Amino acid sequence: MSLGHISELHGLPVYDFPLPGANVPALPEAESVAWKLVRREGEPEDYDDCWDRFLDTVDPARVRALVLGAGAYGSELDLCEGPQETAARLAGAADRLTGLRALYLADLDFEEAELSWIVQGDVAPFLTAYPELEELAVRGSGNGFDGGPGLDLTPVRHERLRILRFVNGGLPARVVHGLVACELPALEHLDLWLGAQWYRRDTTVADLAPVLDGSRLPALRRLGLQNADIQDEVAAAVASAPVVARLTALHLGRGTLTDAGAEALLSGQPLGHLQELDLHHHYLSDAMAERVRQTLEPYGVKVDVSGQEQADDLGDRYVSAGE
Numbered sequence: 001m002s003l004g005h006i007s008e009l010h011g012l013p014v015y016d017f018p019l020p021g022a023n024v025p026a027l028p029e030a031e032s033v034a035w036k037l038v039r040r041e042g043e044p045e046d047y048d049d050c051w052d053r054f055l056d057t058v059d060p061a062r063v064r065a066l067v068l069g070a071g072a073y074g075s076e077l078d079l080c081e082g083p084q085e086t087a088a089r090l091a092g093a094a095d096r097l098t099g100l101r102a103l104y105l106a107d108l109d110f111e112e113a114e115l116s117w118i119v120q121g122d123v124a125p126f127l128t129a130y131p132e133l134e135e136l137a138v139r140g141s142g143n144g145f146d147g148g149p150g151l152d153l154t155p156v157r158h159e160r161l162r163i164l165r166f167v168n169g170g171l172p173a174r175v176v177h178g179l180v181a182c183e184l185p186a187l188e189h190l191d192l193w194l195g196a197q198w199y200r201r202d203t204t205v206a207d208l209a210p211v212l213d214g215s216r217l218p219a220l221r222r223l224g225l226q227n228a229d230i231q232d233e234v235a236a237a238v239a240s241a242p243v244v245a246r247l248t249a250l251h252l253g254r255g256t257l258t259d260a261g262a263e264a265l266l267s268g269q270p271l272g273h274l275q276e277l278d279l280h281h282h283y284l285s286d287a288m289a290e291r292v293r294q295t296l297e298p299y300g301v302k303v304d305v306s307g308q309e310q311a312d313d314l315g316d317r318y319v320s321a322g323e
Helices: 047-057 083-092 124-129 173-181 205-213 231-238 242-246 259-267 286-299
Strands: 012-016 034-037 065-068 102-105 135-139 163-167 189-195 222-228 249-251 276-278 302-304
Touching (some): 034 047, 205 222, 205 231, 222 231, 259 286, 286 302
Parallel strands (some): 102 135, 163 189, 222 249
16 A cells, blocks of 8 residues: 555644745635645755745744655655755754644655655654654655665653654664653654565564553553554564553554454453554454454444455565555
């Protein structure tokens, strides 16, 4: 499955900041939308000029959410700026974007850059520059394809961050190591797309142990460990994970989950306290999918076992989003 562009961030609809001279109605109120900044090669405005004009046109102090797309991000084959330049630009505007609460880094679809080729760097500078940020989502990893370091997270302390998402086809273990070394006392929702080894996932279940222990993330209530080619192993680890007892939502979908993983999950600790269990895009048999529903739905758990995939053997199983 190819990922498309997001349509909402922080509860606000995404709105593309128009090109200069575009025949558009009056711009929306600064706080009413998630502003998307994107400029492509050949357009009559480069990204630097777009950024400057945005800050001079929209009241930056009232901007709540930003979505950065092509121009700020791309693949190593693109004439895009690197993540370091993007981080520096945002840091330089921190004294003007004082109301910023949500940031989405690299909203690119497959026509702009394949998921596994989106160039990323260390995302800690964004957190440091915006201590009031509540939501951060990062698409892609650029995990060394361009000879650079790729996605990383230097340990930081951040008091306000509530939602953190890493969406990619191959999650580097160093990101998980950095994450668990961070101090994120307000983090309620963590979503990690682990990806596939083919796309340079080197995160293992052992790397996830500090997340599953829960002691480093005291406010965590919603956990996603999805899109993994080791989804059965993840499910087995989750089955006895201490953090699960205080979760309201658990997302283990988008990956290669089979009956073995679901059996381990159902044979582990009780899950009836959850509000949501999302397993969509899976390789469960009809009987197992029905068993999951019948086991948990009587407790009021919203169970999603849609998107059943078929595979004759292990080599035919794929994550939802890889390349």
